Amino acid sequence: MHAVICDDDLSDLDQMRSLVEVCSSELGLCMEIQCFSDPAKAFAHINETDCDILFTDIYMNDTDGVGMVRILRSQHPGLAVIFVTVSEERALDAFRVNAVQYLLKPVRKEDVLNALALITNKKIPGVS
Numbered sequence: 001m002h003a004v005i006c007d008d009d010l011s012d013l014d015q016m017r018s019l020v021e022v023c024s025s026e027l028g029l030c031m032e033i034q035c036f037s038d039p040a041k042a043f044a045h046i047n048e049t050d051c052d053i054l055f056t057d058i059y060m061n062d063t064d065g066v067g068m069v070r071i072l073r074s075q076h077p078g079l080a081v082i083f084v085t086v087s088e089e090r091a092l093d094a095f096r097v098n099a100v101q102y103l104l105k106p107v108r109k110e111d112v113l114n115a116l117a118l119i120t121n122k123k124i125p126g127v128s
Contacts, residue, residue: 001120002032003053006042007084008060012105013037016055016084016112023113027122039063046072051079053119058085058094066090069097080119 003020007013013035024031036042039060046054054072058065069081082101083094091102101115117124 001029001052002050003034003055004042004046004051005033005035006037006039006054006056006060006065008037008039008057008063010037012057012084016107019107019109019112020055020116023109023116026113026125027116027120029116029120029122039065039068043068043072046076046079051076053080053082053116055082055084058083058087058090066093066097069094069099073097082115 005013005016005020007016017033017035020031020033034045036045042056045051054069056065056069065083072079081097081099082103083099084103084105084107086105088104094102100119103111103115113124116122
């Protein structure tokens with residue numbers, strides 16, 4: 001699987017990468033992860049590759065993550081999108097563009113694990 005993580009905050013980007021790596025490993029997933037602090041570069045990368053999952057912030061400098069996903073949806077309808085943000089106020093907007101999950105920062109490992117399990121239909125180890 002191929003995941004893209006997009007966040008203009010480098011510490012949040014690094015934390016998400018670590019969480020996705022750990023959770024993917026726990027679920028037995030082989031995950032290629034690309035990280036971008038520039039939404040335009042993430043957008044271009046997704047359009048040039050077979051990306052399966054996008055973890056993206058909503059508020060990134062001059063870019064609205066929901067708007068970016070709305071455009072991506074027309075070209076990549078199967079892309080699984082997980083929004084990762086500090087604000088609860090855009091949840092309805094996120095689900096209107098068919099987000100799989102809406103995670104609030106600081107992100108918990110359990111939330112990433114649940115989101116990846118949902119997307120991949122994998123069972124979380126140790127959970128009945």
